[in-house]
Amino acid sequence: MGQIELKGVTKRFGDVEVIPPLDLQINEGEFVVFVGPSGCGKSTLLRLIAGLEDTTGGRIEIDGKDATDLRPAQRRLAMVFQSYALYPHMSVRKNIAFPLKMAKLSQAEIDKKVEGAAKVLNLSSYLDRRPGQLSGGQRQRVAIGRAIVREPAAFLFDEPLSNLDAALRVNMRLEISELHNSLKTTMIYVTHDQVEAMTMADKIVVLQAGRIEQVGTPLELYRTPKNRFVAGFIGSPKMNFIGGTEAQKHGAHEIGIRPEHITVGTSGDWQGRVTVSEHLGSDTYLHVQTDHGIINVRSAGNVDVHHGDTVWLTPETANIHKFDANGSAV
Amino acid sequence: MARTVTTQRKVIVTAIAWTIAIAIFFPILWTFLTSFKTEADAIATPPKFLFFNWTTENYTTVQGRSNYFLHFWNSVIISVGSTVAALIIAIPAAWSMAFVPGKRTKDILMWMLSTKMMPAVGVLVPIYLLFRDTGLLDTRTGLVIVLTLMNLPIVVWMLYTYFKEIPGEILEAARMDGANLTREIIYVLTPMAVPGIASTLLLNIILAWNEAFWTLNLTASKSAPLTQFIASYSSPEGLFYAKLSAASMMAIAPIIVLGWFSQKQLVRGLTFGAVK
Numbered sequence: 001m002g003q004i005e006l007k008g009v010t011k012r013f014g015d016v017e018v019i020p021p022l023d024l025q026i027n028e029g030e031f032v033v034f035v036g037p038s039g040c041g042k043s044t045l046l047r048l049i050a051g052l053e054d055t056t057g058g059r060i061e062i063d064g065k066d067a068t069d070l071r072p073a074q075r076r077l078a079m080v081f082q083s084y085a086l087y088p089h090m091s092v093r094k095n096i097a098f099p100l101k102m103a104k105l106s107q108a109e110i111d112k113k114v115e116g117a118a119k120v121l122n123l124s125s126y127l128d129r130r131p132g133q134l135s136g137g138q139r140q141r142v143a144i145g146r147a148i149v150r151e152p153a154a155f156l157f158d159e160p161l162s163n164l165d166a167a168l169r170v171n172m173r174l175e176i177s178e179l180h181n182s183l184k185t186t187m188i189y190v191t192h193d194q195v196e197a198m199t200m201a202d203k204i205v206v207l208q209a210g211r212i213e214q215v216g217t218p219l220e221l222y223r224t225p226k227n228r229f230v231a232g233f234i235g236s237p238k239m240n241f242i243g244g245t246e247a248q249k250h251g252a253h254e255i256g257i258r259p260e261h262i263t264v265g266t267s268g269d270w271q272g273r274v275t276v277s278e279h280l281g282s283d284t285y286l287h288v289q290t291d292h293g294i295i296n297v298r299s300a301g302n303v304d305v306h307h308g309d310t311v312w313l314t315p316e317t318a319n320i321h322k323f324d325a326n327g328s329a330v
Numbered sequence: 331m332a333r334t335v336t337t338q339r340k341v342i343v344t345a346i347a348w349t350i351a352i353a354i355f356f357p358i359l360w361t362f363l364t365s366f367k368t369e370a371d372a373i374a375t376p377p378k379f380l381f382f383n384w385t386t387e388n389y390t391t392v393q394g395r396s397n398y399f400l401h402f403w404n405s406v407i408i409s410v411g412s413t414v415a416a417l418i419i420a421i422p423a424a425w426s427m428a429f430v431p432g433k434r435t436k437d438i439l440m441w442m443l444s445t446k447m448m449p450a451v452g453v454l455v456p457i458y459l460l461f462r463d464t465g466l467l468d469t470r471t472g473l474v475i476v477l478t479l480m481n482l483p484i485v486v487w488m489l490y491t492y493f494k495e496i497p498g499e500i501l502e503a504a505r506m507d508g509a510n511l512t513r514e515i516i517y518v519l520t521p522m523a524v525p526g527i528a529s530t531l532l533l534n535i536i537l538a539w540n541e542a543f544w545t546l547n548l549t550a551s552k553s554a555p556l557t558q559f560i561a562s563y564s565s566p567e568g569l570f571y572a573k574l575s576a577a578s579m580m581a582i583a584p585i586i587v588l589g590w591f592s593q594k595q596l597v598r599g600l601t602f603g604a605v606k
Contacts, residue, residue: 071510
């Protein structure tokens with residue numbers, strides 16, 4: 001259970017087409033991440049699947065059945081919101097129990113399921129508190145608890161970690177991944193953070209202006225981006241793009257090279273001056289001013305190069321990405 | 331450098347504040363004092379402030395001459411009835427305007443408020459005739475209807491502002507969790523908007539309780555609320571200031587008590603969302 005298929009799904013707000021006709025297949029048990037810059041329509045797409053927005057055209061099928069006109073509650077999907085969206089006037093227990101109460105389960109069953117979810121999420125000692133008395137991470141866990149008690153066909157996450165601080169975000173990311181491994185339920189996760197996408201996803205859907213740019217596993221997107229947009233969006237620090245004669249040498253309109261695929265030395269292809277050097281211990285990030293513009297370089301370990309030094313950069317030929325004038329990969 | 335506030339400055343500011351407060355409160359205080367005077371003391375020149383023969387005779391006379399409790403019950407029924415009716419209409423209306431706004435929502439809100447800008451006397455004749463022809467003159471039902479409609483724009487506006495403060499995602503979460511519209515309003519929206527709804531309720535009861543134009547013009551005796559009770563002491567019997575004051579005090583006492591006990595709720599509701 002938990003297979004979702006979008007067939008020609010379209011969304012317009014007035015005259016603005018936010019999602020042009022779009023097809024997408026999400027398989028049972030998959031962890032799918034929608035990623036893209038803000039305003040790319042990823043949240044709208046999730047809300048269309050949830051039923052919180054009506055489609056303008058096309059069909060949404062859940063487990064083979066047409067769900068396009070079903071109310072959100074009838075789609076058997078659970079959603080975790082960015083703002084957690086907990087009911088502030090209810091205790092944690094009542095928050096988690098709410099969907100079960102709406103489903104008219106017996107009190108004994110509700111208690112059993114709530115206790116079970118609380119145990120999984122380490123919330124047992126907080127059950128009688130109000131959401132206002134919890135930390136951000138705990139609130140997010142309550143929101144997840146409220147989603148899992150329903151045993152939905154799929155979970156929808158709308159940027160669930162954006163309100164958490166960096167350290168907590170990493171923890172919650174692991175917790176959600178573990179949850180997926182143990183529940184094996186389909187999960188659709190929306191984020192603008194490509195690191196979250198790369199670390200969590202089985203399948204990433206890169207969106208821009210409502211269009212799907214590419215669908216693939218994290219490593220497929222990293223190794224063989226279909227176009228310049230995906231190449232620039234996936235990977236951190238971002239890919240370097242070089243045009244002009246340097247690109248023509250490789251028979252392309254523009255070439256792209258990831259920072260980790262450039263070696264720094266005392267001789268090489270491109271000469272440049274270091275403008276910024278960041279020493280993280282595990283890695284060294286260099287910003288080098290060259291004839292081709294600023295080139296970002298990432299070297300493993302510590303490289304003894306500092307601001308103002310002159311260095312030579314050599315790209316790994318095998319890892320050069322070539323693009324034509326339309327930005328498509330060649 | 332820290333700003334220093336001298337004692338002298340504090341004394342002056344406090345004195346000014348008290349003077350203004352007393353000046354504003356003075357008419358009520360004077361009515362209160364007059365209600366305990368004899369009619370002679372009430373019109374004495376120079377006016378007697380505190381040193382007069384304190385008497386409760388006005389209260390007994392007023393109670394003996396007119397049926398206070400009939401008017402009191404009429405006031406209670408009319409103010410509470412019109413408030414509850416207005417809330418029943420306004421909660422769904424404000425819900426739809428706050429959470430599913432259309433292109434013209436703002437215009438509708440303005441249009442509703444604009445009806446309050448017209449002087450009530452402008453529609454007195456048509457409403458009077460309507461009431462006469464439908465047999466609603468001098469009935470509680472008639473007053474409940476007219477006061478509900480008169481205050482509805484304000485009730486919708488207040489609730490709309492409170493509902494706007496509630497994040498839509500919480501209602502969407504309720505929808506995902508399987509709540510239908512009725513359950514969403516009962517289990518999620520209303521409990522979250524309780525401070526706002528309570529202050530709207532209280533304010534509207536106060537407004538309806540004190541409403542004098544319609545209650546005076548559309549009632550005679552049967553369904554007359556306390557405003558009519560006060561008014562009956564103002565003209566036909568000449569200048570009976572002491573009795574008029576006693577009647578006024580009896581009429582405003584219940585609403586002052588209600589206001590006093592609910593002031594915390596009122597202030598909380600009226601500043602709802604201002605400080606998070």
